[in-house]
Amino acid sequence: MSAGDAPTWPDLLHALWRSAFSAGSTKVFAKELYLGLLELPHVRGVLGARTGPDGTVLVVRWADHEHGVMSGPAGLAADVAPWVTGSADLEARPAGQAKITELGVAELASFAPALGERMREVGGTAVVAASFRAAEGDNGLLLVALDRTPEDEAVARALEQIADVVIAADDRIADQALLDNRLAADAVLAEVSLRLAGSLDVEETLRSVVRMAVPGLADGAAVHVRRDGALKQIAAAHVDVHRERLLNDHLRQGRWAGLPVTAGDEVDPLPSGLPADVGLELMTSAVLRARGRLLGVLTFFHRAGARRVPTREFVRDIAARAALAIDNATLYSQRRAEVEELQQHLLPSVLPAIDGVELATGYNVAGHLLDVGGDFYGVVRQPDDRFTALIGDVCGRGAAAAALTGLARHTVETILEEGGGAEDAVRLLNAKLLRNRVGKFLTLAAVTFGKAGPDGLPMRSLTAGHPPPVIIRRDGAVEETACRGHLVGVLDQVSFTQADDVLRPGDSVVLFTDGLVEARDASGAFFGDEDLEPTLAALHDLPLSEMAAALVAGDGRYAVDDDAAVLLIRYRGPRHLDAVLPADQAADAALAAVRALGRPGLPDRVDAPAGHEDVTVTVDGDAGWARIEISGGAGTWWEVL
């Protein structure tokens, strides 16, 4: 042992035991170990190695007085390999948990020449080696080069003590790794569960499940889901992006062992059967099964000799959770499709075409609900060139609401079609609901339009507990109609105050249900509180179909979570031009027609799209507002002047 201030061997050993059980880096432990051994008398170099159960050299380290500690220096692993086989014939004596071998460097060089040369280069003439077990079936080796044959047991005893420390540290690290793997598996399960529960997009979620598992728990993974009686590959992942493409290709082409569906729910590693280029020799599969039905298969792939293979419990657990999520999402999708289909049946499939009038509708089905809502609308032609637009909202959801929606809409429409007024229709519906003790109420708004005259298009608005119709004037001014009235299905005696207005060309009427005004923005504010009026003003010139789409989408700022319906009616006024012309003449013809209305201050030209095909050009309006529309193969272009 060195004299002076150098630490004593017991001090070093104590420090090693402390490092071995600290949570810090193993690098510190290795450094203390190697430098500590170098402090022993006559020690010139130290070699450490870890070999696998098959003798493969996994890790090597070297330390000498000149270079210090080196991890995996070039060529050392190859130099150590002959020791693994050649040392088997050497005489070894047990010392605690280690086996100690002593030999001369010349003898070492006889079966491991390169290793012998390394020992000589640092001045070694004799070698003391300790071999011992390591975790996971591996073996540890410590080999010390001395500049003279040992005269006592000091070095051998030191190696025996070191072996105890290394074995204990190795076991601790292995236990920690096992614990880490379990914690990681639990963490994956927790994240997977959250994602599966939080999303109804099953395929995207399964893709993320596969991505989360690689490379934390496996080198590759794939998921197949049953579609139309066959298993379809949804996603595959490989830790190596380049090989991920190969993996996808091989799986799609069936170049693998396949899905062990017929073999039961086995989850033990099996040969993957994948071509060698993808580097994944083993696989662990679990069947995704829910309520007794096969939904798919989840597969993890591993390299041969991979140390991190998911446990059977983990694979089964994750498969069970994925299966349940798939099943729930599939059932939800089916139910949702049924709801949407039924909802469509409660609405008119086609609105009537009315001269001088533009109509559009928008409907948002509540995104998260599985019951049919009670919003409805319709447009009914009546005798004497009248027509009535109506919109309503039955309270509640589900089959009962759907039945009442159908009853209400068809009752009101039938009365209107036979020439009755909107008030008559609503009163009759109210009486019918009370007489039949339906137990539900509804709100409704209707606007009856008369015959257009020189002053415009007369309209009479009615509300039965519904948001009153709104008029958007052609200059963007927004007015709520002054109608008032009781809701339907609650009171025997109902009263209504209808409102009369006149639409000029370019004016529009908006009927909507409360799902629209109750849409909220990110701060929680309602669409209908402050913003609906300016939004309508800003959208007033748009084609009505675009305005309807913008409104039911909350104009991109409000989340329309509930059912919401809008019905838009624009009076376009008399038609002044309706012709099929070559595209290059259409704009001039339209502008000439607008000029003929006596409108001052018109531009010299309008920027209609050029072309050579024939197009249909129309001009509607009056001297104060005119709309040009040019329709052809490229779609419809419009301009409001």
Next chain:
Amino acid sequence: MTASGEQVVLVVEDSEEDREAILRALSRSHPELVLEFLHDGHRVPDRLRDDALPHPVLVLLDLNMPGTDGFRVLQELRADEDPRLRDVIVVVFTSSTTSADIDRCSEAGADSYVYKPVNFTLFRTVLQGAVEYWHTNGFVRPGAPPEVPVA
């Protein structure tokens, strides 16, 4: 490789917490690796060209960083004619698991796309899994020539 036989992994990460987590995750499992940290992406090309320092065997690249983000760094490396940049292994890690982000990185030339979970244990396992894979493969990209040790 450093003089003592250690291999350098270049970690490009703007978050101090994540840098600390990466250090903790890899120092125990891969003591032979020396972690070198860059806080932003624009210094990566110069670092990889610097022969005065050991050439990193792997770049661990955060995708979402202010300034030069990881995606742009990746594109610049792969577009460079210098094999020290073009052929270095790049492991991208990000909190996104969306197909669009994965495809984008794959097309840009990432070697591994690693999900960065919030849970530290999982984070450590994922990082260790990626590094272990490339360690086993000698830190060589498929199709790229093996690194010639600098004398």
